[in-house]
Amino acid sequence: MNVVLAKTDTGRAVSTSFALARERLPGSGKVAEQRQQAFEAFERAGLPHRRIEDWKYTDLRVLMREVLPLAAAPDTAALSRAEAALKLHAIEGTRRLVLVDGVFAPKLSDLGKSENGLSIRTLREVLEAGDGALQGELLASDNADPMIALNTAMATDGVVIEIASGTVLEQPLHVVHVASVGAPAAMFTRSLLRLGRDVSATLVESFVATEGTKAYQTYDSLIVSLGDNARLDHLRLVEDGLEAFNISSAAVTLGAHAQLNTFGMVSGASVSRYQPTIVFAGEGARVDTNGVNLIKGRQHADTTMFMDHAVPNCASREVFRAVIDNRAHSVFQGRIVVRPDAQKTDAKMMTRALLLSDEAEADNKPELEIFADDVTCGHGATTGALDESLLFYLRARGLPEKEAQALLIQAFVGEAIESITNDQLREHVIAAAQRWLEARG
Amino acid sequence: MALLEVKDLQVRVEDREILHSLSLTVNPGEVHAIMGPNGSGKSTLSHVIAGKPGYEVTGGQILFRGEDLLEMEPDERAAKGVFLAFQYPVEIPGVATMNFLRTALNAQRKARGESEYSTPDFLKKVREVAKSLNIPQDMLKRGVNVGFSGGEKKRNEILQMALFEPSLCILDEMDSGLDIDALRIAADGVNALRSPERAMVVITHYQRLLNYIVPDYVHVMAKGRVVKSGGKELALRLEESGYAQFEDAA
Incomplete structure (x- = not known):
């Protein structure tokens, strides 16, 4: 109604x-x-x-x-x-x-x-x-x-x-x-x-x-x-x-x-x-996509990606990471289509979500539609909280709780940020991620 | 004043009491060995002193230089000078060892109201200690403990001990997973840190480690309490007769 x-x-x-x-x-x-x-x-x-x-x-x-x-x-x-x-x-x-x-x-x-x-x-x-x-x-x-x-x-x-x-x-x-x-x-x-x-x-x-x-x-x-x-x-x-x-x-x-x-x-x-x-x-093209969501409060961030392998011998990589605090909601929908002619396609998709609160939400929806028979395709997804044993190790070494969390979050998104080849742009993104972590308090 | 005083400590994990009225006093400069069979509560004691979550202290107290340690967060305890060398140091992918060492050291110094180390001083210090422990420079660039062998992980713990200069070092089963050469390097590293101001609590199942790190006192734990204390000769006696006698006594 x-x-x-x-x-x-x-x-x-x-x-x-x-x-x-x-x-x-x-x-x-x-x-x-x-x-x-x-x-x-x-x-x-x-x-x-x-x-x-x-x-x-x-x-x-x-x-x-x-x-x-x-x-x-x-x-x-x-x-x-x-x-x-x-x-x-x-x-x-x-x-x-x-x-x-x-x-x-x-x-x-x-x-x-x-x-x-x-x-x-x-x-x-x-x-x-x-x-x-x-x-x-x-x-x-x-x-x-x-x-x-x-x-x-x-x-x-x-x-x-x-x-x-x-x-x-x-x-x-x-x-x-x-x-x-x-x-x-x-x-x-x-x-x-x-x-x-x-x-x-x-x-x-x-x-x-x-x-x-x-x-x-x-x-x-x-x-x-x-x-x-x-x-x-x-x-x-x-x-x-x-x-x-x-x-x-x-x-x-x-x-x-x-x-x-x-x-x-x-x-x-x-x-x-x-x-x-x-x-x-x-033919012979390659796509590497990396995504990071850093969200908190009641933010809602959705990435819906469609990878259309229409011709043979192409490769695609999708790595998507989300850090979700408070009641924020992260969505990743990844659709990969491999058309009948697109033999030797190599397509992989991976999503990882880090939940910083009990109310944080991550939704991952992979969709693979494969119409060719000689292809390598895969997807994976993980969702979890910060590892307690890693947190304790860092805290036992003198890092206060928020700093220990920040270091682990940085490590989590760092791998994606490393994919940026231009030094200056990478530094810019690291600084932006840092601002987010600091604002978290 | 004693450095560490554990008084009538009672600890539970879920519904099980692991430590029953455990007492232990450690003075500066002393090396205490805690021996005992599996399940006697040795590691629990080390975890409770360091502040690991998941343990419920139902009685007794732990004083560190007269202050109530149980009231402090794990990072506050570290800044006060408590250091636990882990039995199984964790791997932290994506956090470079060097960055981790600097962040931890500066966090401790900040908590104590001291100034942060300058980069050149820090690097110099790390390099010196790493060299003495036979830790190659490229290990320091890798993620914390990522891809390290058992021996390398233990040496990384001792590297941190040397860097943070704690007044109480608790070594939890430092010998587990080490061959005799790796054990010797690790033990040499520990011995180099012995000083009149610093105390050590060496937790081990086997007497072997105590040939390399010679203790002043040996305590035997069984079923959650100290059942026998003595000098270093107690360890040798244990080696001959085993733990069974004490388990019966407990």
Whole structure:
């Protein structure tokens, strides 16, 4: 009964929001049509709820209730708050691209002398003036998923990054999503990263909020393609405010012999959901994904990953770790599909959850659908508390209880963090994990 | 003042009483051996002194330099100078030995209101001690005890003992799992730490260890109490006649 009511209210609110926002959304003609179709798809489905299998553990009708109205474009005050927040989250040596309240902020971004082969535009530019094929690619998303459809309908801005074949990009790209809204609002961004053949690049994404920014919703969608033999190191850090919602997705396609090394850490947001879909489109490609959730209070963090082995001779590794305190709830759903032609696939998935309180909850749902007969596939999951015998050993050596716990938690997530090859980025993540441990007290 | 005074200690684990009215006094500079058959309560005594959870003290007290040890958390006891060398040191993957040693040492110093060790002083000290114990440098970079042999684990315990400079060392079955060469290295390490200010309680099942670490006093435990105390010659007598006589007496 409640669910039906919630849907009706939500539907009305979002319809109004979309009608009001339409004026401000970039693109016309075909683009506007795609948005309209996507919006209708969202309206038909409404917010996903627990009776939809993929959303079983993350019932947005209960957790979120409504989609907030579109955030206004940031004013001077919002931008200067964002500038202050950037000081805390900046990573030295990276090219920073900043989106404030869902709108690209050129003054806060490094747009100076671009390396050869690197092209950076905003989503708004491309949708208003770009070529039709690229526009089509940007908005041709899966309307079957209501949240991706909503993002397609409402995407206000983002970055469109293209790296020409053969380019080795030395400087990591750092896309920072800053929430700086004064009143509760939603921001919708969509970005694209296209790596040509033999490209090597590093992308860091951060989601942060300015001081004093409380309730907001951020919806992001990232489209990534790796050309043959390309390599992407990808780091994703969700450090949103603790009253925020972060509902995001990524669609990644890998060419032959391409390599993706990705690390994600969620320590912020009240409710977060990240749905990456990774498609192997060329043989001999490899994906290594590492994820860490550091959550407490009543935080809810869901990673739902789909690894699509569509061609032979590819390898994927998924290692996911969660540290869950108080009444927080961590969800990992990992689906691996090995299609009939995808012989010699080597796919493994491992999840480990560390529960720091009796009320902490971890849900792991591995799904393997294997249609080829010559493959190596496996998954494993463990859930447990900190080992009492290790804690006593550390305490007998003089470490107070919290410090002993912190050392063991660090060790638990450390192995995942070690997968980050860039020293500076690894240090940045270690510092972020350290902040979480210290805040735990 | 005695360093350690155990008075009429009674300890339960779940519904079973493990120690019945156990008393023991240890003064600075003394080495006490506690011997006894399996199940006599030797290890329980060491765990209760160190503060391991899971034991219920139903009577008696433990004083350390006159202070009530049972009121203290395990880390407070360590900072006060109580050190337990574990019978089975645990492996801690992901925590580098060096980082662990520095964190522990500085935590103890902080608890005592002392300044933290500087990095060069710390490294110098660790290297010196490691060398004397025949511990290779690369072992210190590995996770705590991860992939260490039995002998290496015990040497790592003695390394910590040398580094933390406790006033009371409790060695719980230090000889278990060690061959004669490994035992000799470990015992040499312990002997080097004997001093007039420091006391040791050596818990062992076999007399063999006491050939290397020669005690001042020997106590025989059976069924949760000390049934016989004497000088080092008591250990030799035990070697000949076994524990059975004492078990009957208890």
